Amino acid sequence: MTQPNHPRGNPSATRLLRNGGATFALFLVLTACASLRPPPMAVPETAMVSTLERFSPNPCNPAVASVLAGANVPLSNIRSVAYGLYRDEITGRIIRYDAWVGLKDQPGSIVVTVDDTCRPIQIYAREGARLPVAAR
Incomplete structure (x- = not known):
């Protein structure tokens, strides 16, 4: 019952x-x-966007440059840039980019994540890289 x-x-x-x-x-x-919170942003050095474009052309390079500037990553320390992208499994639409930024003075990469409209989401270090102290 x-x-x-x-x-x-x-x-x-x-x-x-x-x-x-x-x-x-x-x-x-x-x-x-x-x-x-979104990562800190700042006005990048004049040549930052063109340097990112030379390494890896992407419509989000201006936003990534602003995040790198906000994290106090100097242009002279950038060794490489490569983008990974994430697609919606159903529509195939790009929903996010990860910019993997290699630095000359350390192993690994700093990763800047932006959404499909290039709005910054986060910044973090991978594979032995370290973010500058001000960016943590």
Whole structure:
């Protein structure tokens, strides 16, 4: 015999608990995302965008140059730039770019992530690279 006030005995209460759990999970995800800040940006050196274009032509080079300037990465220290892109699995549309920036004075890369409209999302170091102190 089920009791009407017990969640297992009341289908609408079970639905409410499931939906409440989903709502709470969504709340946690949105809270975590809200704490992410875009990387600092600054006006890049005059030749920064043309240097990035020479290494790897991409419509997001001006935004990446601004992020590198905001992270205090000097133009003279850039060794290489290569872009990775991410596509929506269903539509095939580009949804994000990662600019892998190699530096002359250290191994690895600094990675600048931008969305499909070139809006900066994040900057981080990989494979032994280090971000300048001001960018951390």
